[in-house]
Amino acid sequence: MADLLASIASSSSPPPAPTSVHADKLGLTASQVSHFLSEATAYAAGHGMLVQAPEQRYAHLPYCLLPVPFPRQQFELVRLLYLHRLGSLSQVLVDSQGIVLSPIFALLVDRVAADPDWLHEQLQNVLAEDAFTRRLVELSKAVQKEGVVQTAALGIHRSDYMLHDDPSNATSPQILQVELNTIAASFACMSSLASDLHRFLLERYEAQIPSAYYGNVGDLATHLPRNPALHALPAALARAHSHYGRPSCVFPCPHLDDSKTILGFCADFPYPSIDSLFELCM
Numbered sequence: 001m002a003d004l005l006a007s008i009a010s011s012s013s014p015p016p017a018p019t020s021v022h023a024d025k026l027g028l029t030a031s032q033v034s035h036f037l038s039e040a041t042a043y044a045a046g047h048g049m050l051v052q053a054p055e056q057r058y059a060h061l062p063y064c065l066l067p068v069p070f071p072r073q074q075f076e077l078v079r080l081l082y083l084h085r086l087g088s089l090s091q092v093l094v095d096s097q098g099i100v101l102s103p104i105f106a107l108l109v110d111r112v113a114a115d116p117d118w119l120h121e122q123l124q125n126v127l128a129e130d131a132f133t134r135r136l137v138e139l140s141k142a143v144q145k146e147g148v149v150q151t152a153a154l155g156i157h158r159s160d161y162m163l164h165d166d167p168s169n170a171t172s173p174q175i176l177q178v179e180l181n182t183i184a185a186s187f188a189c190m191s192s193l194a195s196d197l198h199r200f201l202l203e204r205y206e207a208q209i210p211s212a213y214y215g216n217v218g219d220l221a222t223h224l225p226r227n228p229a230l231h232a233l234p235a236a237l238a239r240a241h242s243h244y245g246r247p248s249c250v251f252p253c254p255h256l257d258d259s260k261t262i263l264g265f266c267a268d269f270p271y272p273s274i275d276s277l278f279e280l281c282m
Contacts, residue, residue: 026066027210036065036201043200049193061190067198067224069214074163074175075225102159105180109157116144154240156233157182192230199224 023033044050044060053059112119120137127134160179166172202209202221209220216223 022065027213028208032208033065036205039204040065040197040201043197044193047193047196049190049197061194063194063197066201066209066213070163071173071175074173077175102157105159105177106155106157109155109180109182113153113155116140152240152243154236155182156188156236158188188229188233192227195224195227 023030026033028036040063041060044063045058049061049063050058051061120141123133123137127137158181159177160181161175162178164174164176166174199221202224203219206220211220214220214223
């Protein structure tokens with residue numbers, strides 16, 4: 001995702017226009033696709049789905065014009081939004097319809113993070129070749145040497161999945177986990193906006209979207225899962241903030257007053273600049 005957004009931010013060329021092939025695949029006319037694109041781009045601009053582009057311009061984040069059909073059974077296998085809170089904040093928010101897989105991985109991450117010596121040993125062979133990982137291990141060892149101050153932590157994890165479709169059709173499509181992010185769990189809120197964009201298009205133009213494309217009956221929007229990350233992730237941060245500062249969680253510093261301080265870091269990336277300007281919201 002980061003590489004994709006960086007390429008978009010550095011490109012001065014507009015995205016390629018849709019072709020008749022795209023329209024045919026969706027079962028739409030070329031004029032319908034153009035109109036949908038215009039509506040979707042306006043929605044993206046109006047709801048902050050933007051990334052900074054060259055010459056002080058902004059471009060919308062990449063999105064699918066319509067939601068991609070996905071096997072329900074495979075989606076239900078991992079359907080959930082989870083916020084795994086460590087320590088006394090331990091809690092998992094799970095969609096009741098899902099078979100809970102992601103919290104198991106979250107628990108695994110928690111256990112690994114709680115055993116830094118083991119983690120450092122497992123990463124030893126890659127440190128000579130991977131400068132980024134080497135720096136992270138150095139920081140981890142420095143923190144470990146100073147002593148862990150906080151007894152509570154908040155973890156926001158993002159699991160990435162892809163659908164494996166057997167070219168020979170010998171087996172049915174199967175969802176596979178390809179990545180687990182603990183350091184780059186960004187753009188979760190953007191995914192909520194993308195989901196809202198699709199819901200907007202499905203509800204407004206359902207009569208023009210052929211039902212055969214999805215193979216469903218009834219309101220198309222009812223088949224689109226909700227994505228509450230835009231509210232759930234800030235709620236988790238608020239929960240952690242309310243917990244921060246309790247006597248059991250903060251190491252007393254005699255030379256400091258009792259006021260609480262939150263320190264944030266914003267890297268000098270070319271994207272997305274808006275969410276880095278936290279002071280605009282103060």
